[in-house]
Amino acid sequence: MRLYPHPPVLIRRAQVADTLPGNYKVNAGQDIMISVYNIHRSLQVWEQAEEFIPERFDLEGPVPNESNTDFRFIPFSGGPRKCVGDQFALLEAIVALAIFLQHLNFELVPNQTIGMTTGATIHTTNGLYMKLSQRKLTPELVSPATSR
Structure with missing residues (x-):
């Protein structure tokens, strides 16, 4: 989900005019594209960003999400527009994978x-x-x- 997120890009529409960090102007009604794919592979936020390292998410720790990764890991988006089925999707994938790998x-x-x-x-x-x-x-x- 980090290396191949679904969807790879999120689109949001600005409700009001704003200025983002870096002095980027956003007009009300303007579409903003957020590249989850690039965030999840950024060396600025991930060590060995292109590598599949399952241990980066410790099994003893919390399930990674946008809050506990400071929005570095957003496979289901984040905030009020976050996918409402994210926990169900994760549990469904874990159960299916466990059954497949067991047999x-x-x-x-x-x-x-x-x-x-x-x-x-x-x-x-x-x-x-x-x-x-x-x-x-x-x-x-x-x-x-x-x-x-």
């Missing part, structure tokens, strides 16, 4: 060119091909829910 092994098909394209979302140009195989469950992974 399947994923292997990237070799020698494919993975192109990216941007529109309303960021996605692969021609898909991302993976080989899936059934994962053998070890006793510690078997629970009443998985043994049905």
Whole structure:
């Protein structure tokens, strides 16, 4: 969500005229585009900004959001116009990913060119091909829910 945010750009319309830091003038009614993609990859706000480092969000700490990252991490926007389904989306993704990883092994098909394209979302140009195989469950992974 940091490296490939959906959507990569947020658009807001100024309700009143204002002057932003850097002496940028904004007129009432003017559209303002916020590049989430560039903020999330900025070396000014992230060390090793282009690297996928899951440990940068400690599991013992709070779930990262706009407030506790000083608006450096805004995959769901922030403030009063923030996505109302952000917590549901995160939990849904975590549960789905946990189930997939518990039951399947994923292997990237070799020698494919993975192109990216941007529109309303960021996605692969021609898909991302993976080989899936059934994962053998070890006793510690078997629970009443998985043994049905």
